[in-house]
Structures are given as C-alpha cells and as structure tokens.
Amino acid sequence: MALYKQKKNHKGSGNRLLISITVLGSAGPIRFVVNEEEIVAAVIETTLKSYAREGRLPLLSSDLNNFVLYCPIAGTEALSPWETIGSFGVRNFMLCKKPQVGKASIDEEKQAIVRKGNSSWKAWFNKSLNLKISSH
Structure with a gap:
C-alpha cells in the first residue's frame, strides 16, 4: 500500500x-x-x-x-x-x-581616497630615497 x-x-x-x-x-x-x-x-x-x-x-x-x-x-x-x-x-x-549600489559606491570612494593618499605618500618616499641615493 x-x-x-x-x-x-x-x-x-x-x-x-x-x-x-x-x-x-x-x-x-x-x-x-x-x-x-x-x-x-x-x-x-x-x-x-x-x-x-x-x-x-x-x-x-x-x-x-x-x-x-x-x-x-x-x-x-x-x-x-x-x-x-x-x-x-x-x-x-x-x-x-x-550588487549593492549605494553601499558599494561609498566604499569605493573611501578606498580611492585612501589609495590616492597612499600613492602620494609612497611617491614622496620613493622620491626622497632616490635623491639620497643619487647624491652619494
């Protein structure tokens, strides 16, 4: 059954x-x-x-x-x-x-600001190292 x-x-x-x-x-x-x-x-x-x-x-x-x-x-x-x-x-x-449009765009803006700040700091640091090395 x-x-x-x-x-x-x-x-x-x-x-x-x-x-x-x-x-x-x-x-x-x-x-x-x-x-x-x-x-x-x-x-x-x-x-x-x-x-x-x-x-x-x-x-x-x-x-x-x-x-x-x-x-x-x-x-x-x-x-x-x-x-x-x-x-x-x-x-x-x-x-x-x-995909979360609102939250993702805010996070991307924050990361872009951080990257931009880091890249300018890194560029300054590398430039200062190059000046010291080339002056020897």
Missing part, C-alpha cells in the same frame, strides 16, 4: 533533476535533486540552507533576497526568482550576492 502511494506522489511531481550550484568564493559546487517545476527562489533558499548546514566558507546570510542565480546560457542576466529551474535545460548554475 505504501509503495502505491509513493508511485502516485512521484508520478504527479514531474521530472527531477540533479543540479550543481557553484557559490561564488566557495570551494566546489553544491549538488542536490530538485523538481523541474521548482521556482528559482526556492532553489536559492535550498542552496543557502545546504551551504550553511555543510559549514562552508565564506559565511553567507540566509536571506534569499540578497542573492541571484545565474545560468551559463542566459548570459549576464540573473534569473527571475519566479521562473522554473527546469525551463533553462541546464543543470549547472552560479549563485552570487546581489
């Missing part, structure tokens, strides 16, 4: 796929089986849970809204969270953090 119920549930669930998701910055992909009708947002959530359960580094947040999933055949466009994972016809994906 239980065997009959398993067949009935499996038949209605559609095809299952073994997918491989590479998390940017992590060593090796995460692999698991999903239903081909599963939406991208659910796949991202499952990936983040598996990543945390395995204790992988770097540490990631558990908020799926901070991440995007890319497909090699879709180019540089992130996949829509409402599309089905089986609609792309591939099994390899890449998970990346969403």
